Amino acid sequence: MICQLVGVTKSYPMGDLLVQALRGVNVSVGAGEFTVFAGPSGSGKSTALNLLGCLDRPTSGEVFLDGQNVATLSDDALGAVRARRIGFIFQSFNLIPVLTASENVDLALRLAGVEGSRAERVEKALTEVGLKDYLHRRPSQLSGGQQQRVAIARALVKSPAIVIADEPTANLDSTNGEAILDLMRQMNEEKGVTFLFSTHDPMVMARAKRVVRLKDGEVVADEVRAPS
Amino acid sequence: MSFLLAIAGRNLLRNTSRTVITGAAVLFGVGLSILGWGLVAGLDENVLRAARTTYAADLLLRPDGYPTDGLTYPLADAAPVPAELAALLDDLGPWTARTAFAAKLVNGSDAQRITVWAYDGERDPLVFPRDGWKVQGRWPTPGANELAVGHSLARLLALEEGTDVVLQTRTRDGAINANNFRVVGLVRSDNAALDNLGAWLEFTDAVPLALLGDARSHLSVRLRGDHAEAASRLAGKGFQTSTLEQECEDLLALNRIRRKSLSIVVGMIMLIAAVGIANTVIMAAFERVREVGTLLALGMRRRDIRVLFMLEGGVMGLSAGLMGALLGGGAVAHLQRKGIDLSSAVDTLGGSMAMSTMIYTQFSWGVVGVALAFGTTVSVLAALWPATWASRIVPADAVKAD
Numbered sequence: 001m002i003c004q005l006v007g008v009t010k011s012y013p014m015g016d017l018l019v020q021a022l023r024g025v026n027v028s029v030g031a032g033e034f035t036v037f038a039g040p041s042g043s044g045k046s047t048a049l050n051l052l053g054c055l056d057r058p059t060s061g062e063v064f065l066d067g068q069n070v071a072t073l074s075d076d077a078l079g080a081v082r083a084r085r086i087g088f089i090f091q092s093f094n095l096i097p098v099l100t101a102s103e104n105v106d107l108a109l110r111l112a113g114v115e116g117s118r119a120e121r122v123e124k125a126l127t128e129v130g131l132k133d134y135l136h137r138r139p140s141q142l143s144g145g146q147q148q149r150v151a152i153a154r155a156l157v158k159s160p161a162i163v164i165a166d167e168p169t170a171n172l173d174s175t176n177g178e179a180i181l182d183l184m185r186q187m188n189e190e191k192g193v194t195f196l197f198s199t200h201d202p203m204v205m206a207r208a209k210r211v212v213r214l215k216d217g218e219v220v221a222d223e224v225r226a227p228s
Numbered sequence: 229m230s231f232l233l234a235i236a237g238r239n240l241l242r243n244t245s246r247t248v249i250t251g252a253a254v255l256f257g258v259g260l261s262i263l264g265w266g267l268v269a270g271l272d273e274n275v276l277r278a279a280r281t282t283y284a285a286d287l288l289l290r291p292d293g294y295p296t297d298g299l300t301y302p303l304a305d306a307a308p309v310p311a312e313l314a315a316l317l318d319d320l321g322p323w324t325a326r327t328a329f330a331a332k333l334v335n336g337s338d339a340q341r342i343t344v345w346a347y348d349g350e351r352d353p354l355v356f357p358r359d360g361w362k363v364q365g366r367w368p369t370p371g372a373n374e375l376a377v378g379h380s381l382a383r384l385l386a387l388e389e390g391t392d393v394v395l396q397t398r399t400r401d402g403a404i405n406a407n408n409f410r411v412v413g414l415v416r417s418d419n420a421a422l423d424n425l426g427a428w429l430e431f432t433d434a435v436p437l438a439l440l441g442d443a444r445s446h447l448s449v450r451l452r453g454d455h456a457e458a459a460s461r462l463a464g465k466g467f468q469t470s471t472l473e474q475e476c477e478d479l480l481a482l483n484r485i486r487r488k489s490l491s492i493v494v495g496m497i498m499l500i501a502a503v504g505i506a507n508t509v510i511m512a513a514f515e516r517v518r519e520v521g522t523l524l525a526l527g528m529r530r531r532d533i534r535v536l537f538m539l540e541g542g543v544m545g546l547s548a549g550l551m552g553a554l555l556g557g558g559a560v561a562h563l564q565r566k567g568i569d570l571s572s573a574v575d576t577l578g579g580s581m582a583m584s585t586m587i588y589t590q591f592s593w594g595v596v597g598v599a600l601a602f603g604t605t606v607s608v609l610a611a612l613w614p615a616t617w618a619s620r621i622v623p624a625d626a627v628k629a630d
């Protein structure tokens with residue numbers, strides 16, 4: 001098992017009220033999974049992914065990554081965990097606009113503390129997502145689909161324990177969205193990379209190996225699909 | 229760090245007009261302070277040069293009781309130089325004695341009250357080489373009743389080389405006396421006051437005119453050693469001593485006030501620059517919340533986020549400061565060689581300050597360094613609070629759709 005939420009609640013203060021984003025969620029993700037969090041808007045998908053991605057801490061409950069409880073780590077300690085163990089793919093790509101494709105990928109390696117041979121790893125990662133000829137382009141010179149491929153390379157280059165992707169296709173048209181998802185699935189199958197992502201899109205859900213359904217901050221269904 | 233520096237530099241180019249406008253204040257502040265300091269230092273040098281090359285040399289002695297304000301030159305207070313003092317002065321370096329007295333210069337129907345400087349043509353050049361002076365014509369020949377006059381005075385009285393004039397004065401014992409003189413030199417010295425109201429005359433011709441005898445009003449010494457130490461040895465010999473710096477104290481004090489005003493102006497510009505930089509950095513932080521969140525999500529430490537934004541302030545301050553230093557320092561270095569010629573302005577204003585009409589600004593790497601360091605430090609400090617704000621962004625913000 002790679003990561004796990006145990007009895008996790010998360011509430012956000014909203015004026016005098018507390019918004020209960022998660023109400024006691026138990027879920028675990030194993031190595032090599034290709035799992036999607038599905039559910040209506042506001043059901044807590046992003047909140048759960050943020051906790052599993054060590055971007056945030058739960059209000060109560062425990063979050064395990066590689067068997068370590070990370071729920072109570074300091075900001076810097078969480079940052080170090082993210083840098084080394086977790087890859088992120090964002091809905092809006094979130095490349096650093098002043099860095100080229102290869103510099104964006106290199107940044108992840110650098111922050112993960114990788115010292116030598118970064119250049120080869122960066123080039124290899126970008127080649128694997130089909131961007132061998134775009135190494136020195138800035139994000140503004142790349143299409144949305146290409147930007148998301150750079151983001152995938154950036155997430156994968158450091159060989160993380162898990163890649164977390166909150167609605168990775170939401171800002172792409174269906175053709176590009178499918179291509180991105182196929183690429184992720186390919187990485188999952190060929191290299192055994194663990195993916196955990198969220199979506200509203202039935203097309204994306206159809207490609208997942210496992211679908212965890214959330215509603216009002218609770219897990220309401222957890223189905224393992226036959227490989228498509 | 230060098231990597232953060234590279235990102236900071238590129239970030240500054242994202243909104244070039246904002247960066248340029250913000251940097252302009254730093255550029256202006258740094259440039260102005262270097263230029264201003266160079267100019268005031270040039271004024272200091274000018275004041276000292278005017279006094280050193282025309283009447284004070286390094287050390288000036290006047291008879292006890294003689295006025296030191298440079299406004300009147302009473303012949304009655306002039307005194308012979310005691311042999312003991314002369315011997316002491318010989319030890320200090322080349323020195324020369326002069327006698328200044330008031331006279332009326334008459335050219336036909338025009339007349340003007342002037343100050344006549346009687347000098348010893350043999351010794352005077354040893355103390356006053358008159359390097360920077362411009363003389364139209366020549367210096368008087370002793371015994372020929374010849375006269376050199378300041379060029380402004382010459383213009384006022386329409387004097388030319390060869391003009392015959394009458395000098396009228398009170399002799400040392402109070403009688404009125406007059407003699408004919410021929411103007412042979414028109415002098416542009418380093419001292420506007422002399423150019424306006426001064427005339428030079430050999431003792432040989434001044435003694436019979438004013439019945440000076442051996443009374444002297446100014447002993448000017450070109451020192452080989454230390455000023456203060458030398459002055460202390462001359463006490464109690466019938467003459468009061470004052471160093472070049474003491475002679476110029478009033479005008480130097482004026483320059484100190486100029487420096488203070490300059491500091492205040494530069495301080496205000498730098499304050500504006502600081503506000504501008506703080507504003508620019510906080511705007512950048514607001515605009516880049518998601519980007520900062522992304523960097524945090526990728527594992528960048530908060531303190532590095534802070535360093536990044538402070539570097540943006542610092543790089544902006546340093547590069548604008550460098551340009552300001554280049555412009556300000558360049559102008560100062562240029563004017564140090566070429567000088568600023570105020571003679572036409574002084575001529576029209578009829579100024580009679582004991583200053584040269586040529587101001588040579590003084591270039592100093594120290595001033596450039598301090599101004600640059602100050603500009604950069606202000607910029608970095610101005611970015612401190614915005615950078616701290618940026619470092620408190622939470623990484624979860626990175627994943628929020630916008």
Ligand SMILES: Nc1ncnc2c1ncn2[C@@H]1O[C@H](COP(=O)(O)OP(=O)(O)OP(=O)(O)O)[C@@H](O)[C@H]1O
Pocket residue numbers: 012013014019020021039040041042043044045046047048
């Ligand atoms: N930072 C926050 N402050 C306050 N409330 C929040 C915050 N983040 C999420 N919430 C609330 O928590 C609940 C769950 O939000 P979450 O973003 O996890 O839902 P989601 O399933 O990702 O929805 P979507 O499909 O629209 O992205 C919502 O009611 C949301 O309004």
Ligand SMILES: [Mg+2]
Pocket residue numbers: 045046047166
């Ligand atoms: Mg969401």
